Amino acid sequence: MIDKVVQIAKEAGGIIRDGFGKNFSVEYKTNLSNLVTEIDKKSEKAIINFIRKEFPTHSVLAEESGSHEKDSEYLWVIDPLDGTTNFAHGLPIFSVSIGVQKNNEIICGVVYDVMRDAMYSAEIGGGAYCNGQRLQVSTNDDLEKSVLVTGFPYDIKNNPDHAIERFVSFLKNSRAVRRLGSAAIDICYVAEGVFDGFWEVHLNPWDMAAGKLLVEEAGGVVTNFSGEKIDIYSKQILASNGKVHSEMLRVLNSVL
Numbered sequence: 001m002i003d004k005v006v007q008i009a010k011e012a013g014g015i016i017r018d019g020f021g022k023n024f025s026v027e028y029k030t031n032l033s034n035l036v037t038e039i040d041k042k043s044e045k046a047i048i049n050f051i052r053k054e055f056p057t058h059s060v061l062a063e064e065s066g067s068h069e070k071d072s073e074y075l076w077v078i079d080p081l082d083g084t085t086n087f088a089h090g091l092p093i094f095s096v097s098i099g100v101q102k103n104n105e106i107i108c109g110v111v112y113d114v115m116r117d118a119m120y121s122a123e124i125g126g127g128a129y130c131n132g133q134r135l136q137v138s139t140n141d142d143l144e145k146s147v148l149v150t151g152f153p154y155d156i157k158n159n160p161d162h163a164i165e166r167f168v169s170f171l172k173n174s175r176a177v178r179r180l181g182s183a184a185i186d187i188c189y190v191a192e193g194v195f196d197g198f199w200e201v202h203l204n205p206w207d208m209a210a211g212k213l214l215v216e217e218a219g220g221v222v223t224n225f226s227g228e229k230i231d232i233y234s235k236q237i238l239a240s241n242g243k244v245h246s247e248m249l250r251v252l253n254s255v256l
Helices: 002-019 038-054 084-088 160-173 183-191 205-217 245-254
Strands: 026-028 035-037 059-062 066-068 074-082 095-102 105-113 118-123 128-130 147-150 176-178 197-201 221-223 236-240
Touching: 002 038, 002 095, 002 105, 002 118, 035 038, 035 084, 038 059, 038 074, 038 095, 059 205, 074 084, 074 183, 074 205, 095 183, 095 205, 105 183, 105 205, 118 183, 118 205, 128 205, 147 160, 147 183, 160 176, 160 197, 160 245, 183 197, 183 205, 183 236, 197 245, 205 221, 205 236, 221 245, 236 245
Parallel strands: 059 074, 147 176, 147 197
Antiparallel strands: 026 035, 059 066, 074 095, 095 105, 105 118, 118 128, 197 236, 221 236
């Protein structure tokens, strides 16, 4: 199945690449920060059409069109363009993210970093890879030497879950904090050892389904802010190399 997921992620990425920097329509969802473009919709349509052809009995949960329920143990969780704001503003950091669950467990995941042509993929128990190269989380065990990454929810003005205070606390307790604008890519960079940790609140299932498996298969740890295991519906995610996980938990909970 992983080969099929890679195939359609690449196809969707081609649609996105072809649309990048061109004229396209933009709509607003919940507020002026939450964009959707016609390219998001074209990408999602291509992925869903592929699933209907190749796996007609499988259920789908997609960012733009919602739930397509079938009586199936399989669920495809799709973000057709993660990083829409970057895409719409000409910033080349965005991805296609597809995770597949069987009986509520993620069994394979793919994140395609479109403009870098970097295909991140993982199967449960089979390791994590980028363009065929095995991924491994970083070995750094000192939070003060860590480079971290995060994102902010669309309702950041309401400061949900102390997001702003937690960001400030990590600024003071790490080497640096980055904010790239695509949660799926952020999480892949943790799996790849570029970043030591990632945290965010109010993500959606399609933002993390593939990335969660990638980090775990690369030797990392994914929990909520209480250190408990999560599923794709969790509203808190902390993904790290495992070695700075407890220190990141300490910082996250020090602002409460």
